Amino acid sequence: MPPWLRRLPWVHLGWFALLLYFDAQGWLLNQGVLIPPLKDHFWPLALVTNTLDSGLFYLNWFAMPALFRRGRLGAYLLVLALGLGAFCTTRIGVSYYFEEVKVQGQNQPLGFYVQVLQSYYLLLGGLILALSFFLRLAGDYLRERDNRRELEQQHLRTELALLKNQLHPHFLFNTLNNIYSLTLNASPQAPEAVLRLSELMRYQLYDSSEDLVPLAREIHHLQSFLTLQHLRLPPEDADEAIQFTVLLPPGADHACRLPPMLLLPLVENAFKHGDLAARPHAVRLKLELTPEGQLQFLVRNRVAPEAAGPGGVGLANLRRRLELLYPEKHALVVTANAQEYAVRLSLQISGWL
Secondary structure: OOHHHHOOOHHHHHHHHHHHHHHHHHHHHHOOOOOOOOOOOHHHHHHHHHHHHHHHHHHHHHHHHHHHOOOOHHHHHHHHHHHHHHHHHHHHHHHHHOOOOEEOOEEOOHHHHHHHHHHHHHHHHHHHHHHHHHHHHHHHHHHHHHHHHHHHHHHHHHHHHHHHHHHHHHHHHHHHHHHHHHHHOOOOOHHHHHHHHHHHHHHHHHHHHOOOEEHHHHHHHHHHHHHHHHOOOOHHHHHHHEEEEEEOOOOHHHHOEEOOOOOHHHHHHHHHHEOOOOOOOOEEEEEEEOOOOEEEEEEEEEEOOOOOOOOOHHHHHHHHHHHHHOOOOEEEEEEEOOOEEEEEEEEEOOOOO
């Protein structure tokens, strides 16, 4: 429903529409459609009775937040009882004034009106109070539900922003360590490494501010990161030691969208804890999108003998982001032994076909 429609006072519009419906029904009856036509002043009577009905309706409407929701049940019931008594008394008086009840064309005394109409108006007033009560209760429930959802969404956006911001210094810390190792050895590849780092940080500063990015952009980001890692290896071994395989249907890399920097923590983890000296393959990555819309990302790396246990801030953040962004639509499976560490991430992606 558009926002401007949600802001309309539907309860009050429905109440006045109900009053108009009964007025129209009474007017048709008064024209002799079903009963002989009467000469009563129909519209003045309808205006007065609508006012009395609305008064009882809104008496409960405003008494609920003032008394009922504050736990003052006794005072609330007393107000309704007094309001219902005043409503019945006034409605009987109005009926008598407008000579609404006649027997064989003759008006009746006030006692006759009281005897005939008191039960009717008690029932009518009770129905009006019940309608007001349940409409107010339903409206309060829906309003609180919408407020709760908005708060949950705000909390979700805040938590995701904090998680994303934690990824930036973590990535920068690891990459600077790599560049530091190059400078210690006076490697001529150090300037190239700084240039690659600037390209990666440009992606993180600008593109990662979006909620979703094309898969092609995320793949390019991973390839830039891998190019930076290639600089740590001898040129003749880099291509074989670090392998990145992409299997995607035609056009899926641009049509498929996912949160930025969702795959990078797995790749970082492989280089942080992996053994780059292992041959022939130190790190192997495979990205695949199945026809059913499942994105599968497999990262395998040889384990360095002196490496600490894999994990850390990046992997913990990734788990939390997956829980928030893909609840019950993802799987993160880790397998490890003394020689190899592997992580398989599966996401159910829709809307790319």
